Amino acid sequence: MGLGQATFERSGAALRVENVRLIDGVSDDVVDDAVLESDADGWITYAGPAAQAPEAHPDVRVIDGRGGTLLPGLFDCHTHLGLPSDRSLVETALLTDPVLATLRTAERLSRTLASGITSVRDLGGLPAAFRDAVATGLVAGPRVQTSVGVISHTGGHADDTLPGGRSLGLDYCELADDVPGVRKAARRMLRSGADVIKICTSGGISSAHDDPDDQDLLDEEITAVVDEARRHGGRPVAAHAQGRAGILAAIRGGVRSVEHGFGIDDEGCDLIGEKGAFLVPTLSAVFQPLDPRTTTPWRYQKKLRWNELAKENLAEAIARKVRIAAGTDAGITPHGQNLFELSCLVELGMSPMEAIRAATSAGARLLGVEDTLGTLRTGYAADLVLCASDPLRDIGVLSAPENIALVAQQGVIHRLALPPAEPRAAGRNGPHAGARP
Template identity: 45%
Template sequence: MAAPGTALSHAELAGLPSSLATFLAAPRMRHTLEAGVTTARDLGGADAGHRRAVESGLLVGPRLLVAVAMLSPTGGHGDFRAGNDNRPPDNAMGRLADGPAECRKAVRSVLRQGADCVKIAATGGVWSPTDQPDDDGFLEDEIRTITQIAAGHRGKKVAAHAQGRDGILNAVRGGVDSVEHGYEIDDQAIDLMLERGTFLVPTLTTANTDPDPGKAAPWAYAKKRHWQDIARRHIPRAIERGVRVAMGTDCGIAEHGTNLRELGYLVDCGMTPMDALRAGTSEAAELLGLTHEIGTLEPGKRADVVIARGNPLEDIGSLGDPGNILLVMKDGVAHKDVEGLAA
């Protein structure tokens, strides 16, 4: 929610006053809810205040699970300094740590600030200026330290940004709950994820959002186009082999309020429409540890209901148009009701 939904400029984001960044997030949160998303993880930038603002009714948006900031090694995906910049990092979306001792302190720091889950960088990435998506980020011992600390705090989940093959393996061996992106996933990683029940969140929305060459830096543009092609080749194999998939979009880079486009992209990669719907409901709820509250319509749960125009089992892509979302009910309260369906 802290990112604009277009090409990222971390220098611009770092230069925003924190109060302005929060105000800018408010309409994004509303658009996300009205697009049919009643619960979301925010894996870097939103803090516990965003979550509490929704819970109190101050802001309209999906209920949030926040990671506060992404933990990253120096020079990794959370380090947005230029290569010749030796100043201390000034970035709300990343938190640097090197070695198990610093990782232990960093994860305890975000948990102290109210993190509901933990985000780590197991590989480099597209938008970080000094690494590549197939560079290692945190190594297995660092990741295992983080997952052990998180598990000791009421079983907090750990999500790993991992795009390159070796970093995916490090993340799964280190005990993460989910691999975000997973673009270079191969059969060895698939075998390990199937064995351990690790979720894949393939963020196909951003993989199908071409960067704007007029806004993205040339190095970021080249990386993004290259890794989009890799994702389109590898993700269908993971789906074919039955890796557990939860829906996630990387909105913040992709456009806010179009989240349910992801379901169509999952079907394009081989899922059935019903399995894609489960990825966005019951499977996602299990990844978040919230199956007792959300994800299915059952007595005693939180009464989240989305009604759409048309039959998504026949046209899953129609859900990606917010105009086709007629009713969004969260906790039994209608936040969007185009045709008076809740009356």
């Protein structure tokens, strides 16, 4: 089940949001005094200037946006919602009761949604049942596409064997060491309900046995996984690829997206353009400080080496207009602060509008749902985020969840935290000082 098939088993209501500036997620244009309306099924029927808006129907729920900025529901294209960001993987795997782990994952889904992320692509550690629970309204959370697990080789980035030889027993990590092995691993992921297949084509900063410069899966193994995914519903493949060798191997092999891409160079940028792939740079992880007192020496040394290199290379990729979709690596980085990624993109050279598009229409294209999500236009799903101030003036306002005043998915409101209304005279759309059922 992909994002486009997600439905909510909750009754909707026609919705009208007034007194907002509107960013549609596609164009450079901003409508300074805008209205958005959706019908009872959660589809946008109007989004544009207030002067041209239809009169509000008596049964519509009207929300006064208090002069805030209305955006499409935002995408995080690289999360690990099944993993905590506030405790070690060892503690999580060995010491956490499974029931408690499930409840914590549900809480992370809810917190991520409240931060303005209405759609995610989870790339390891999130069972497909959470996707289905969100889709049926059992759990509040972003719409989900999940890889369920990660495919790597023995000693590679997803090998959960500890330095002493003991395995953490992470059931979402699949190790395969030849072409038949990776085909079987991909089939197991698909059997488990994967929407996207996640592979490792390079080592990683956070893995003990390898380095980002190492190539993980072989070229022929990458091609085999891409073929398996293609033959089963045309599913995409995402590649953990930090170093140059892994990046180039992944793109040559036909993956849909390069995750991290810290060592990307001109050849990698050119290949992404030729193949029509995406780069998901997970800059939140690059900008996240690492305390040497609370991490292993080998991880700290790798991060020291790669952080500045990643910033330099990814800034060049941004300058070259490589297709970028926003993703945070949440689980490694904090959950519920996902939109800090946009500030990082701006720091490395994107305009605020470009960063917003990376988290809206570009994310929708990467996930294959651009016909229904990622923009505020007539006929699209009413996935909405209202920011209390203007992110084009200061993109950092999106990073603080308290600035997110409204979150809705297909017209269903999940968060409504508007500031008190300022008294104002009745305008052409009526005296709506706040939300009205």
